[in-house]
Amino acid sequence: MRQNTLKSYGSVARTLHWLTALIILTNIVLGLLAVRVPLEQMETKVQLFSLHKTLGIAAFAVALTRILWALAQPRPVPLHPKRRAETFLAESVHWVLYAAMLLVPLTGWIEHAATEGYAPILWPLGQGLPLVPKSPALALTMASTHHIFAWMLMGAVALHILGALKHAVIDRDEVLGRMLRGRAAGGARTPHHALPALTAILIFLAGTGYAITAKPAAEEAAPSLEQAASEWRVRDGELGFTVAQMGTQVQGRFPEWTAAIAFDPQTGTGDVVVTIDMSSVTIGTVTEQARSADFFDVANNPIAVFTAPIRPEGDGYVADGTLSLKGQEMPVTLPFSLRIQDDVASMSGQTQLDRRDWKVGDSYADEATVGFSVTLSVSLGAER
Template sequence: MIRRTEATNTEATYGWVERAFHWSIAVLILTALVLGKLASDAPYASDAELSRKAFLFSFHKTVGVTIFLVALARIVWAVSQPRPKPLHGGIEGFAAAAVHWLLYGSLVLVPLLGWAHHATSQGFAPIWWPYGVLPDLPKDPVLSERLGILHVIFVRVLVVSLLLHIAGTLKHIVIDRDKTFARMWSGAEPETLSAARPHVLPVAVAGTVWAIALGVGLALTPPEGTAAPAGSTAVGGASNWTVEEGTLSISVTQMGSAVTGSFADWQAAIDFDETPLTDGTNGTVEVSVATGSLTLGSVSTQATSADFLSSEAFPTATFDAAIRAEGEGYVADGTLDLRGVTIPLVMPFTLDLEGDRAVMAGQVMLDRRDFGMGETYPDESSVGFGVTVDVALTAVRSDAVTDR
C-alpha cells in the first residue's frame, strides 16, 4: 500500500486538499446538527434561557454559512481534479455514487435554505462575524415559514444520506477490508480498482430525491394568509364603514434587534362622520383581535404563549374608543382590554378622505408590563418593554358598498 502526500488527486486516491475538505466538512456538519437540535429544544422562559437559545441559534447559523462556503470550495476543487476510481462497481458502486451526489447537493441546499429562512424572518439570533455582511431579503413571514420547513426537510435528506455514507464506510472497513476508507483518511493507494466509469443515473436519482423533498416541503407549508381582517373575531358595534384591506402590526425589540409581526385575524366596526356630533366626537370604533393569529418572525410561539399574550386563556383583545378631531388629525380615545387587563388608551391617527373612501394610519406605544407580560424578563436585556402598534387600513362607506 502506497501513501501519498501530494495536494492533487489521482485515479487511485485523494490528495491532502480533498481529504482536508472532506474531514473539515464532516466536523462542521456534526457541529451544526448538534447545535440545531440544542437550539430548537432549548427553553426560553427567562432572560438567561433566551440568551442561551439565541447564542445556540447564532452559532448554528454561522456554522451553516461556513459549511456552504467550504462545500462550494470543495466542489470547485473537485471539478478541477481527476476523480479517483471506485473500488467496487455494479449496484454497490451505483448506490455509492447516488449517495455522494445527495451529500454534495445537500451541503449546498441545506445551508442555503437556512440562510434564506433567516434572511426573510424577523429573527433575533444574528449570524456572527464575518458573515454579518450577508444581504437580507425582504421580510415575509409566510415565505420564511416555507423556507424553514424546506430547510428541515432537506436536513433530513442530509442526515439520511450521511447515515448511508457512514454505513457504506463501515462495510468497507469491517466486511470488505479494502482501502476505501484509508485513501480518504491517509491517501493510501489501493492495489486494485474497479473498471466502472461515472454514469449520469446516480445524478438523476439524487435529483429525484431532491424533487420529492421539495414537493413534501411545499405540501407541508400553510397557505398564504391575508393581511386583511378575517372573519372569526366578532364586533358588535355600529358601523357605517366597511374595511376593504388593512394591517394590524406590532414591533418589539428582542436581543437588541427589532422584530415585527402582524395579526391575521381582526375586525373593526367603524361609525364615523366628518361632522362632529353634539358631544364633540365624530363617532366610535370597536376593534376585536384574535391574539393567537399573531405571526412574529421566529418568536411567534413565544409571543402567544402564557408568558406574553396567553392566547389560550385570553383569545381575544378589544379596543373600544370614541373618535374625535385633534389638531390636523384624529384620535381614538378609549380602553384596551388585553390579557384580562383593561387600560385607557389614546391612539392618534391620520385620515385621508376622498369621497366615500378613507385611508387611515395610526400608531401607539404600549408597555408589556402594564399587562403582566414577560414577568420572567424583568429588564430589557432580552425583551424590550415597549411594543409599537401600527394600524393601516382602507375603508369605504357602507352605503357606497351597497350601491356597487
Template sequence: MRQNTHDRYGSVARSLHWLTALIILTNIGLGLLANRLSMEALETKILLFSLHKTLGVMAFAVALTRILWALTQTRPAPLHPERRAETFLAETVHWVLYAAMLMVPLTGWIEHAATEGFAPILWPFGQNLPLVPKSPDFAEAMAQVHHVFAWMLMGAVALHVAGALKHAVIDRDSVLARMLRGAPAGKPLQQRHLRPALAAVAVFAAGTAFAIAPRDHDPQPAAALEQAASGWQVQDGTLGFSVVQMGAAVEGGFSDWTAAIEFDPDSGTGHVDVTINMASVTIGTVTDQAKGAEFFDVAQHPTATYSADIRPEGDGFVAEGPLDLKGQQVPVTLSFTLDIAQGTARMSGQAQMDRRDWNIGQGYDNESSVGFPVQLQVDLTATR
C-alpha cells in the same frame, strides 16, 4: 500534493472534506439541541439557533468551495469497482451528500430571510436575501423542506460513516487512509455512470414532494370575526407591531380584526371600537410561542378589544382609551394622521406600549432577549 490523482486525494480536497465534516456534525448537534430546548430557556435557545444559522452559512460556503474544487480535479476511482451494488450505493450517497451540503443550509437561509427576526445570523451583512419575500407561508414551506432535507443529510452522513467503517474494520483496505493521509488506492476507470447522480436526484425529488405535501393534521384557521356595524366601513388595512429581539427589530401583525368607527370630520371627534382575533397573530418563526400562555395566551384570551374616543391634537388626531388584552385593561394613546377626500378616509397611526403592562412575557424580565417597548402601527382605508 495539492492536486487529486486517479488513485489519491490531494491535500486541498482532504482538508475541505474534514472541514465540511466538522462544520456539519457540529451544526447538526446545535440544531437538534436548539429544537429540543424549551422556551423557558429562550435566551439560550436563541443563541443556539443563531450559532446554527451562522454555521449554516459557513457550511454552504465551504461546501460550495469543495464542490467547485472537485469539478477542477481528477476524481479518484472506486477501490472495488467490481462490487457494482456497493459502488452504486456509495456513489449515490456521495451525490446525495454533495446536494444536501448545499440544499440544507440554503433552504434554512431562505426560511430565515422569508421570516421576521428570531435568532439572527451573527454577521454584519444583514438578514435578508435577494428575491426572497417576507412571507409566513413561504417561510413555513421552506422550513418543512429544510427539515426533510436535514434528515436526508443526517441519513447520508450515517451511511457514509458506516461505509468508511466497513472498509476500515471489515475489508481492511485503504479507502479511509486515502482520505486521512492521501494514501494511493484504486485503479483508473475508463467510464463513470450517471445512474448514481440520477438516483440522488430522485431521492431529493421524493424528499421535496414529501416536505410540501399537505398535512391532514395542519391546524384549521380560527373563525374570522364578523364585520362590525360602523358609520365608516374599513375597506382594507393593516394592524402590525414591532419589538426588539436580540438587538434586532422583529415585525408581527394581526390579519383578522374589525373596527367600528364613528367620526365627524367637521369637529374631528368620534369613537372607535376595535376587536382583534388574537389567533390571527403572526410574528415570524415564533408565532406559535407568541400564541402561548407566556405571551398572548390565545387559548384563554381569544380576543382583545380597544375602545377609544377620538379628538384632534396638533396637526393630527389621537384616540385614547383602554386596550383590554390578556385580561388587563391599560390606557393606550394612538396618534394618527387622517386624510379624507370624496368620502374616503386614509388613516395612519402609531402607539408606543410596554408589554409588561399586560403581563406579556413575564418570564423575560430583562431586554437581553425580548425588549419591553412594543411599537403598534395601524394603517387603514375606510368609506362611509
C-alpha cells in the same frame, strides 16, 4: 500530493472533506440543541441559533469550495466496481450529500433573510440576501424546507459513515485509507453513470414537494372573524407591532381583525371597536412562542378588543380608550391621521405600549432578551 489521481485523494480534497465533516457534525449538534432548549431559556436558545446560523454559512462556503475542487479533479475509481448495487448506493449517497451540503445552509439562510432579527448571524453582511424579500410566508416555507433537507442530510451522513465503517471493518480495504492518508487503491478507470445523480435529484424534489405541501403549524389559517356591523366598511388595512429582541427590532402582525367604526366627518367625533384574533399573530420564527402562555396565551385568550371614542386633536385625531388583552384592561391612546374624500377614508396611527401592563412575557423581567416597549402601528382604508 495536492492533486487527486485515479487511485487516491490529494491533500486538498482530504482537508476539505474532514473540514466539511467537522463543521457539519458540529452544526447538527448545535441545531438539535437549539431546538430543544425551552423557551424559558430564550437567551441561551437565541445564542445557540446564532452560532448554528453562523456556522451554517461557513459550511456553505467550505462545501461549495469542496465541490468546485472535486469537479476540477480526477475522481478516484471505485474499489469494487463489480458490486453494482453497492456502488450505485454509494454514489447516490454522495450526490445527496453534495446537494444537501449546499441546500441545507442555503434554505436556512433564505429563511433568516426573509424574517426579522431573530438570532442574528454573527458574520458581517449576513442578515439579508439579494432578491429575498421580508416575507413571513417565504420564511415559513423555507423553514419547512430547511427542516426536511436537514433530516435528509443527517440520513445521508449516517449512511456515509456506516459505509465507511463497513469498508474498514468488514471488507478491510483501502476506501477509508484513501481519505485518511491518501493511499492509492483501485483498478482501471470505470465509466460514470448519471443514474445516481438523477436519483439524488428525485429525492430532493420529493423532499421539496413534501416541505411545500405539508402545512407548518404556524402557517395554519386562523379562523376568520365575522365582519363587524359598521357605518364605515374596512376595505384593507394592516395591524402590526415592533419589539426589540436581543437588541434587534423585530416586526410582527395580526392579519385577522375587524373594526366597527362610527365617525362624523363634520364634528370629527365618533367611536371604534377593534376585535383582534390573537391566534393569527405572526412574528417571524418566534410565532409559536408569541402564541404561548407566557406571551399572548392565545389558547385561553383568543380575542383582544380595543374600544375607544374618537375626537379631534391638533391637526389629527385621537382614539382614547381601553385595550382588553390577556385578561387585562389598560388605557391606550392612539393618535392618528385621517384623510376623507368622496366617502372614502384612509388613516394611519402609531402608539407605544408597555408589554408588562398586559402581563405579556412576564418571565422576561429585563430588556436584554425582549424589550418592554412595543410600537403598535395601524393603517386602514374604509368607505362609508
